[in-house]
Amino acid sequence: MNIEYTAVPTMSQLHHSNAFYRGIMGPVRSGKSTGCSWELWRRANEQKPxxxxxxxxxxxxxxxxxxxxxxxxxxxxxWQLFKDL
Known part of the structure; x- marks a missing residue:
């Protein structure tokens, strides 16, 4: 299966950062969740087994x-309700 992903400029900046804490914000449906999912996948694959x-x-x-x-x-x-945390 081939899945292609092209990062929008803001997500590309996130992908190139090695900061310990990183954040992203933007409008609804701008690709934030997709980009963050790809970032996790990329980082996991870079890690040595x-x-x-x-x-x-x-x-x-x-x-x-x-x-x-x-x-x-x-x-x-x-699973806990948010109000009970």
Missing amino acids: MKGGVRRTRFGIIRNCYDDQTEILTENRG
Whole structure:
């Protein structure tokens, strides 16, 4: 399967940054989520595999949560309502 991705200029800047913390903002449907997904994929593929060919890494993705009914997946407590965190 071939999937092509061409970054818009703002996402291209994000892809070229090695800063520990990076952020992106822009209008709805401008490609922010798609670009960030590609960035995770790119970073994961650049990482050297450890023993057994496994690549271990962690990423944090933070998005706006607007209401008390939004569920968040937590590492130790599973799915939790945003208001209960």
